[in-house]
Amino acid sequence: MKHIFSLFITVFVISLYAEAQNVKVPIDTTIVTNHTTTIKGKAITYKATVGFQPVWDETGVPIASLCYTYYKRSDIKNDENRPLLISFNGGPGSASVWMHIAYTGPRILKIDNEGFPVQPYGIKANPNSVLDVADIVFVNPVNTGYSRMIPGKDGKMPDKKLFFGVKADVKYLADWINTFVTRNNRWRSPKYLIGESYGTTRVSGLALELQNRQWMYLNGVILVSPTEIGFKFDGPVEVANRLPYFAAAAWYHKMLPPELQSKDLLEVLPEVEKYTINQLLPAIVKSGYLDAAKKEEVINKMAYYSGLSKKTIRQHNLEVPKSYFWKDLLRDKEGYTIGRLDSRYKGMDIKDAGDNPDYNSELTSWLHSFTPAINYYYSQELKFKTDLKYNMFGPVRPWDRTKGNNTGENLRRAMAMNANLHTMIQSGYYDGATTYFNAKYVMWQLNANGKLKNRLSFKGYRSGHMMYLRNEDLIKANDDIRAFITKSSVNINKGSKY
Template identity: 65%
Template sequence: MKIPFILLLCGFLGVSTQAQQRSIATDTAVVTTNRININGQQISYTAKTGMQPVWNEDNTPIASLFYTYYKRDNVNKSSQRPLIFSFNGGPGSASVWMHIAYTGPKILNIDSEGYPVQPYGVKDNPNAILDVADIVFVNPVNTGYSRMIKDEEGQYPERENFFGINADIKYLAEWMTTFVSRNNRWESPKYIIGESYGGTRVMGLAEELQNNQWMYLNGVIMVSPADYKVLYRGNPNDSALNLPYFTATAWHHKMLPSELQQKDLLDILPEAEAFSLNTLLPALAKGGFIQETEKQAIAEQMAYYSGISKKEILQHNLNVPPAFFWKTLLREKSGHTIGRLDSRYLGIDKNEAGIAPDYNAELSSWLHSFTPAINYYIKTHLNFKTDLKYNMFGDVHPWNRENDNTRERLRKAMAANPYLNVLIQSGYYDGATTYFHAKYTMWQIDPSGKMKDRFSFKGYRSGHMMYLRHEDLIKANDDLRAFITKTSATGKSAKY
């Protein structure tokens, strides 16, 4: 339920009921008050939607970020409630995905498995985590309504200020510090959640906030994290870590041998994981010098755990590209391709032959349902109106991937901050940032093992955006709620 109460803060929004413009004031906000029922509890909250500047070293605005801040009303010591900053990935993705499908107070109209349903729009999210934490959804530069700002000579700032692993982390940390100060949230336990590339972002942000902004966190949450330091090397680790995802997806589509197919998914994944680490990885490391008998035996086992033929595996020298798997798994059964980010989704290609799908079936489905919903929600429910286009994906390329030490930055932040805990959430059917890659990242962050009790992993029977499946929407939010409650550390000393 929305109560019609609107305030304009920090400047003029730049629109009117008669005429809107394709621009937004650099520093502005609209406030609405609302109510929602979460887990049977009636909750009142305030939504502040607006723009907050990014400054350069001369304190000149060079960009402005679009955000939505949800704050629960009528609570004691509201300035001490947990606060979560939420980022999506890409790089170049808006905050839309988790905003209106996962943790926010509204979710889009989809069916129980995540497929589009008309009429488009949003509905209350009774699983939102607003009962335990306030949330800020942040859109990095060129996503959502966030944009760079021209100087007095009409020139945009250098793109290198924003579009790279380390530049992105630096300006966002400064922006977050300003937000915390403006909204009097320094007392709050603080969390950052990042989906996909957002996982890379929040790993780096943990140390950047701590060392350069003096802001200490209680938790880092990675949703289907893309740890690019591993994923784009093309090494034996990368290939071996894909196999358990092949197993999960083949099980979902009933393509495994009957002795595996009749078991539950969670009963067969440990087998596939053990084979990948203990057998496949050493075999791939041998490259072309592997003995032929061993190669044949490995291919046989891979076929057993993947649902594709031994012949196809041998033709790829045991190193099966995920794109080929998406194309070939159902080639003989139905002729469909399967989705990259969520392999439950099916696609239709021009030709059944080939080595990769023509398009991403899951992404097409998601854009189908999310795009109308977010545009409707922002204008109708949040009362933020502009003719500027909401960028689901923005122009952020070329993206500078050099000097990616985000994994080490997270380790350093954790070592220096005993409060800092990490939660990883992954879908078993995600073929882009597989759940086993996420586990591997978790294992590698702290080689000493001294902090492993501060890591937790949760898996779901869905894909990249596991929360689109209704059953996992409930479970994943409950897992977040439990993590926040456990790690808010009230009354506990930060020490080893």
């Protein structure tokens, strides 16, 4: 790949300097660099903008400054039909680093084909980026990445309640997106939101907020490793829904019986899903009133599909916590734990005994490679130099959930009101935090009236929470986004109507 830095700075108003140990935050500034890359075998020229755009209070005073990175193809003069993809990560205190330099962006971190860190750390070309079909802006909410609150004239920080909560988050980000779209003349463009993990809660809420308060109608929402987005599936449903994930992780680590292990994963999972819905869920609902013979039958089947011992399942009254599963699956075979967000990863605890792993093996691995990569990338390739710390995970607590999370219902309402709005869900089979079967459950709840099926889709991958770390899935997942954009754009010139 030929990577060209023909650097020019459109606005280099960087007010970053140390004064009495305080680092100033840029409030309204952009730095632009020009680049060339190759995507899907075709040369692509683009400009990358590292910007800071304010969040204002009701009187027009800046109360926060959000850092974003905007990639725009520079070889397309007319962008009225050019899609704009607005990207958020989760946490809710997570920076946009994950999808930015590992999934859809034009540059990705150096890792091996399965997603494990390699040295020397750094950045390389992403020949699978969706920049060929859509411009992309990666947004860091308040206190993530380089984004920060701005103190008032009295030196006091604004009220955290303006930012740190389900509803507050959606409200101020919708205002911010409106300003960004206006400043960059993208009102005519088809618009898509993509969110990962808690970012799916964020973009689900934004779909209706943008539509109802900003009169900005979207073409698509992509939910990557979605949370429950406000749909309730606790109790027996939550417990039963664990089994398909258990089966996937056990299959990967070769802990299933030979007759299952000899099958492909995608042959095993439908069988487990069917059992979960038709047999396991009713059994867990009956709890202690389940017939003894039937309970033993369920224990045998759960052990068969999960790789866990019958004793373990019996001792937990059929309700084995996921944290215990991560600790126990390989306990007697190898003495390793498995990862929460991606169960392909193994960890090593001080003691084999215990109910949960000492640490998240997958997150340790990811931070190993992402942290040096993003810091290098901003300073050396995007030419943004600062003494600000890049917050991989920023301080956003306490996060207000007391007002309720209705974001899934909001997305459903937005889809009902906007016939052009499509939703795609992407999940890794080995994700133990936001499991793929829970993601399917979310999709079913979105289609409660049965009329949205042709605008909802699910895509599964043979990896975990960040399924794009595995190179084979990086290729497939980006291609799925391309296909989603194409499908959701087919009839837009015929009007939004049923």
